[in-house]
């Protein structure tokens with residue numbers, strides 16, 4: 001079974017004074033003031049991002065809760081009835097055949113659409129959010145590994161890219177890949193309601209079984225651009241999706 005690491009809340013941080021923290025979602029007031037960084041829940045001070053391991057689960061939206069419920073069904077009932085089960089917490093999976101008609105999320109497809117239609121890639125917040133992108137081939141190898149290795153039975157694993165990448169860095173790789181390095185990422189201060197500031201997963205448990213991420217973002221972006229340009233109806237579905245999200249309040253903030 002699968003679930004998304006991206007859904008597991010604000011993740012793990014270190015406060016110099018108070019130690020390891022799992023901050024609550026950022027408040028609407030904080031986001032309106034463009035204070036993007038999560039703050040220490042105890043002292044209100046700044047926090048250092050840590051890679052989040054599998055031990056602590058912190059779902060705070062219906063999507064994340066449903067994923068976690070699925071994991072519990074698979075792992076707890078799997079153990080009870082002797083059905084070997086493993087939960088895979090995929091980070092942001094990147095690769096070809098990701099539908100461009102669903103342009104409500106997904107930096108890979110949205111930035112590809114923007115850059116190929118000559119627009120600057122637009123990032124939410126300030127574009128300095130860390131994301132954990134993992135190549136689909138690495139995900140496939142991880143799935144095969146846990147199917148065949150009994151050490152994975154009844155465990156949950158993060159499946160991430162093993163490297164922190166900011167949204168702005170990802171946008172620059174896309175622009176360069178499309179031969180348009182002049183299209184610099186651009187931010188208007190808009191934010192997605194309920195979004196997570198940083199996502200960075202610790203993939204040590206899966207590495208201990210012999211897996212490691214081999215695909216980097218250049219490879220994911222190159223493969224997607226090549227694939228997308230072969231699709232007869234590929235076009236800018238992102239602009240319309242963004243307007244709709246603004247209209248219903250899923251995307252908020254912006255020019256002041």
Ligand SMILES: [Zn+2]
Pocket residue numbers: 015016017018019040041042043044045
């Ligand atoms: Zn603190």
